[in-house]
Amino acid sequence: MIFIGIITALIACCIDIAIEEGSSAKFAFLKEQVDKCVAEECLVYPFLYWVLLNVVPVVIGSALVVYIEPVAAGSGIPQVKCYLNGVKVPRIVRIKTLIVKAVGVTCSVIGGLAVGKEGPMIHSGAVVAAGISQGKSTTFRRDFNIFKYFREDHEKRDFVSGGAAAGVAAAFGAPVGGVLFSLEEGASFWNQSLTWRIFFGSMISTFTLNVVLSTYHGRPGELTFAGLLNFGKFDNTSYDFRELPVFIVMGCLGGLSGALFNYLNFKLTVFRIRYITKKYVKVLETVVVAACTATVGMGMILYLNDCKPLGEDPTKYPIQMYCADGQYSAVGSIWFQTPEASVRSLFHDPPGSHKLTSILIFFTFYFFLSCWTYGLSVSSGLFIPSLLTGAAWGRVVGMGMEELFPGQTWVDPGKYALIGAAAQLGGVVRMTISLTVILIEATGNLTLGLPLMVTLLTAKWVGDYFNEGIYDTHIQLMGVPILGWEPPPLSHNIYATEVMSCPVVTFNSVETVGKIADVLTNETYNGFPVVDPPLCPDGRNFGTFRGLILRSQLIVVLQHKLYNETAESWSHKGFTIKYFRDAYPRYPTIQQVHVSDEERHFTVDLRPIMNPAPYTCLHNASLPRLFRLFRGLGLRHLVIVNDNNEVVGMVTRKDLARYR
């Protein structure tokens, strides 16, 4: 866990520093161009530069994702969620994915898309954790016995949830929030000793990040860079009892707007799945989005005349545009920053820094831009864009409040921006407690805890009335058989016999190699019950249940030719475990294993290899009961037996996921 924490934090630092440097260089160059051109009326050039500087990194990032590792697209949170739920998503925790993700997200943030780097950080943490659990399990754990083998997957999952927590901790400087995140989104079976190990990992991660970033920024030992996402401190904010209704209303708004976001994004994703299938079209789409982003930005800077005097806290790259000397364009400053810095300025700019219309227009465009962006074939996070959208309308609400209650000390548009950001994000992702804690930790302010809770809970309620959270929507669209938290309602009268698949493809406890090879080639199933052949092979050929064998095990058997010419005693046992462990987790496919014609008549005794006592269920068990077994124990295959312990059916997650 220490390593997970440290490595995750280091990756986070690299991404952060790369983005920081890249964006600085880009914006410095653009500012120079703009400043030069305003006088000479040649704004087309900086615009073109801008488009170019957006498109080039985005193309790199997008090409990486599309051509090298498509699974690295998006934020990775839905995939990690599936993984923690017990569903295998292929290649999701490979090192290659990590690299593509890290480079991809750097490119897309530098490319100025409406994305954040937080979601990918979480995914990176998960990959790191999986990698470490791997190394550990093959290096240190040789001596463990065969049951360990069956539990490998389970264990790896625990590590991954730790990694996700470390990722959150690094992304937001929120160790507690990280633990809660991996709890709220992932774990089904929670475990105290695991909890505090995860907690420790998260803490280490935050701490490492802090040390490295403080050093990078030239202030070693100060520990001021708690997370990647630094919202800055809210110092003297307090709230009034009477504001709570306002927060509730804002929560509703957030829920509504989040639900709208999810709905639009859902339609868009369906459209993408249907029509945007060619690889180059995917890259092209990202190019269009990147160019649009630049265009919208330029358009707003040009047509919104929102000049501010250069105050005490000007942005890093104030552009003057058509403003008078000593002033800068407020809209320009929002666009000439990473989205994250924009969130920060919306939170902390003193009252009156922004014009109502410019913020409203910004909100509208940004809402649609970010909706369009999420789901593109780039690595991208959703947190920052949602926060930014929310902060924009929150600030509008704050301005409204200022009008309504002039001169009240507790009316602070920054606070409303924060609440709005929380409401929007809550409406989109529908997390409650973890988001509360993450936001509290990221802002370093506890007094706003209650308002945040109220807002987030309301946003969740309102949003859930309309549709599911964005991650769940995407999981649905991925077609992954994920199980909910509760068995579907009204399912008490559905019995195992209706859910299960039958007839079942089974193996006899002593089976010929030929049959095994044939079945593996012809069927895609990953688990097969092993049965004693029925004594009288009549029509109803149910065999008595003996155990369960996995495709991967059978393949290792065939690969290493662990069979005898006759069904005699079989003495490889000591070696087999080693074979299985070495092969884990990348088994060859059946096509890669060659079985000669002669070998086809050999037999193999499956009994020493199979899992002799897997979970089974009687045919008259109800659906909720099956559900609980799968959910609570993270099963993949469940064999359904009848009263005589004969195999009558097979249930997998896919079968359960059909009932909703």
Add this chain to the structure above:
Amino acid sequence: MIFIGIITALIACCIDIAIEEGSSAKFAFLKEQVDKCVAEECLVYPFLYWVLLNVVPVVIGSALVVYIEPVAAGSGIPQVKCYLNGVKVPRIVRIKTLIVKAVGVTCSVIGGLAVGKEGPMIHSGAVVAAGISQGKSTTFRRDFNIFKYFREDHEKRDFVSGGAAAGVAAAFGAPVGGVLFSLEEGASFWNQSLTWRIFFGSMISTFTLNVVLSTYHGRPGELTFAGLLNFGKFDNTSYDFRELPVFIVMGCLGGLSGALFNYLNFKLTVFRIRYITKKYVKVLETVVVAACTATVGMGMILYLNDCKPLGEDPTKYPIQMYCADGQYSAVGSIWFQTPEASVRSLFHDPPGSHKLTSILIFFTFYFFLSCWTYGLSVSSGLFIPSLLTGAAWGRVVGMGMEELFPGQTWVDPGKYALIGAAAQLGGVVRMTISLTVILIEATGNLTLGLPLMVTLLTAKWVGDYFNEGIYDTHIQLMGVPILGWEPPPLSHNIYATEVMSCPVVTFNSVETVGKIADVLTNETYNGFPVVDPPLCPDGRNFGTFRGLILRSQLIVVLQHKLYNETAESWSHKGFTIKYFRDAYPRYPTIQQVHVSDEERHFTVDLRPIMNPAPYTCLHNASLPRLFRLFRGLGLRHLVIVNDNNEVVGMVTRKDLARYR
């Protein structure tokens, strides 16, 4: 959940206000007496008054507990933990327990024992939740079908974990901490929709408490009383990078001292279980402790000459003793306060308020006093005494640091007192993430988050090296078969056949009333497999497994005479569910049911009543597998069957708990 939150908070308010008023009256009276007597050299009288004022409430509280509801003794957290683990502790969630607990804890705090009111608050929350779930399940859920009935226990457990969370939220003003508490200590199967409902309940609870207490203290609408335990805000505390080693060392100290505490308390409890069995002896012991507390306090006030000028923030009842005019005795002020207020003053008194020796002596006495007190037959919490002990030695460390690094801004004894308190409490109860969050929320300070985490994790590590947490120790001593978080190590080679009890007492699917009555009278088991009788009743009389029936169900059958003279068709079905639901959860015992001689020959068909598809396991399953089934699904009974689905054994929690 709303109701749970509100009612828990209201109970918390009542307890708090009662304690506040009671203690004020007591200390005001004592102060008057002392002040009067110092001049007249008659300190014996105030001492006697003090003893009296300690003993009387304590006797009331203790007598209530001992004679009315012994299960209300202690903090209740171990019991709630057992309950959440799936073990039934009789009478733990009855209203009577709640009342005794609330009155008892008020008495013991007023009685000046070294106890806190936080643990009992958590228990109260749990009782409230159980009560509400009850009302709900019998009032609104009539129309649910029979499976609901089997899940009743499960559901109630969810409510109870919500109640415990609300209790923590009320006690510490820590809604997030409450959720984490019920997670870290209780839940085994975690559920997203449950989480946010619990979270909501906790929030409501904090909020209600806040409103009521603010109003009580005459400042409605200010929301300054976030929790019962108000540590006051730490405002301008920061820490330095180089302090982290100090925090780690303090964590070790806390772990050590916590382990010592647990060890002593363990020995003491064993002694108590063995020798202090008579009821009046128990009451007597509390009297002795109460008197001792007063004596120690008086002794310290008399012999420690620690005079302070009446500063800006004098305590409420400064006693002058032998000090010069305009001064007061610092030790006296610690004793003439509720322990909670003392914690607060140790945290916040300006540097130099206390003398080293007096704090050291106070620490020593208080450590042993609180150790002696926990486990007495009174309602008592452990949090505050541990915090106080820890704050005392933490302050000592702080003074040491002041000596070592004079003039450094970051050396603040109050901060060290907080860290010390955390270390001590962490060493005693061994919680990590929830305690971190609770302390952060209770102090309203986020900057000290990292030091707190470091300290608590170290304390847990060091402490776990020596023994278990105090709650687990007490659970062990209660003899409750609680299951750990992980299957015992090295248990992979233990199979179900070794764990299970056999022969099993079973019923045939159509059974005579006489046999049922006899078995219920003679055996104490609560669950019986229902079998088809073996066709040839030879020696190995294994019947084929059909279902599982509970003792409670059989009793209802006998009580309502739901049987026929012959084994004919049986048409009561509609009514039976109602019978079962009405009886829940207080079933009569078998002795209360009369079965006439004639009726003994009647038969009853158990098939419509039994649970037709309970979880079963094959006889060759390994212990970890059984363990996961129990832990993940919260089972009580697991039937072990052989390959032919014949019942060969029975496993309950007790059987599993034997393996550690």
